Amino acid sequence: MTRLLTPSPSDPAVAPTADQLRAQVGRLFGRSLYIRTVDTGSCAACESEIRLLAAPHYDLHRLGFFFTPAPRHADLLMVTGPGTTGMAHALRATHAAMPDPKVVVAVGACALGGVYRQADDLTHGGVTGLLPVDVLIPGCPPSPLALLQGLLVAVGRLAERIEPARFRIEGAEAP
Amino acid sequence: MARWFLRGLRRGVVTTRYPHRPDPEAARVPTPPAFDPARLTGALADQLVAVCPSGALERRGDTLVLDVGACTACQRCLPVAGAAGRPSGVFECAATDRDRLRVAIPIRGQHR
Structure with a gap:
């Protein structure tokens, strides 16, 4: 089931949802959900907005999100740009290097296939054809607030992927 | 100067309270358009499709x-x-689905 975790700002019920989210991120990831960003040929406007998330006004770290340069440490992959053919291999390798559970967030109109509609020699026409995208954040570029909401939606998707650990022995059968 | 900065100087905190509270600066963010179906005519819809530079209208x-x-x-x-x-x-x-980002607006306006 997919839930939109943050209602619109005019909704008076924003506060309890935000508290639940904070508790959810805290419980699942010990207040440390790590984000890896990959630019597949964007104009850098999306990167500028993503960078603003770490600035004092938005202060992403207060919610337990952090950026990491290593895909091995990342829980969430943020992809910008239309998916250029030159970056396709790097993008797939980054996704493969990330441990499960992981979510992919496509950021901006280019990544959503809104700008370059068709795949051609240069681009894949968005990243939706390259990776299984879980959350799409529209905008050109999306504002940091929109990115924040998208990240919170992604946490909901990540929460769905967590399975309780199961004790297993090779060759043993259930009683 | 950004209002949030002045507010931050007054309160001693510059950080937004979003998503705990709505961010007042969100009103200044450019957002996609909303069209009134009752005033949308076929001719106007065609004009809108022609003027959209990113092909978002169809x-x-x-x-x-x-x-x-x-x-x-x-x-x-x-x-x-x-x-x-x-x-x-x-x-x-x-959104979690590409199709959820598409909105169908009925054209109910009368031709004059």
Whole structure:
């Protein structure tokens, strides 16, 4: 089931949802959900907005999100740009290097296939054809607030992927 | 100077309280358009499709399809739409499905 975790700002019920989210991120990831960003040929406007998330006004770290340069440490992959053919291999390798559970967030109109509609020699026409995208954040570029909401939606998707650990022995059968 | 900065100096905190509380600065973020179906005529819909530089608007029979995923919130359609259009004010558009970003607006306006 997919839930939109943050209602619109005019909704008076924003506060309890935000508290639940904070508790959810805290419980699942010990207040440390790590984000890896990959630019597949964007104009850098999306990167500028993503960078603003770490600035004092938005202060992403207060919610337990952090950026990491290593895909091995990342829980969430943020992809910008239309998916250029030159970056396709790097993008797939980054996704493969990330441990499960992981979510992919496509950021901006280019990544959503809104700008370059068709795949051609240069681009894949968005990243939706390259990776299984879980959350799409529209905008050109999306504002940091929109990115924040998208990240919170992604946490909901990540929460769905967590399975309780199961004790297993090779060759043993259930009683 | 940004209002949030002055407010921060007064309170000693510059950080937004979003998503705990709505951010007042969100009202200044460019947002995709919203069209009034009662004032949207077929001719106007065709004009809107022609003026949209990013191809986010598409006419499908009696509906105008707005693709929020392709919309860059440039707002060039708003002067053309006049009273039939306004900025939607919705910036929380993140979706888990590409099709959820497409909105079909029925064309109910009468030709004069």
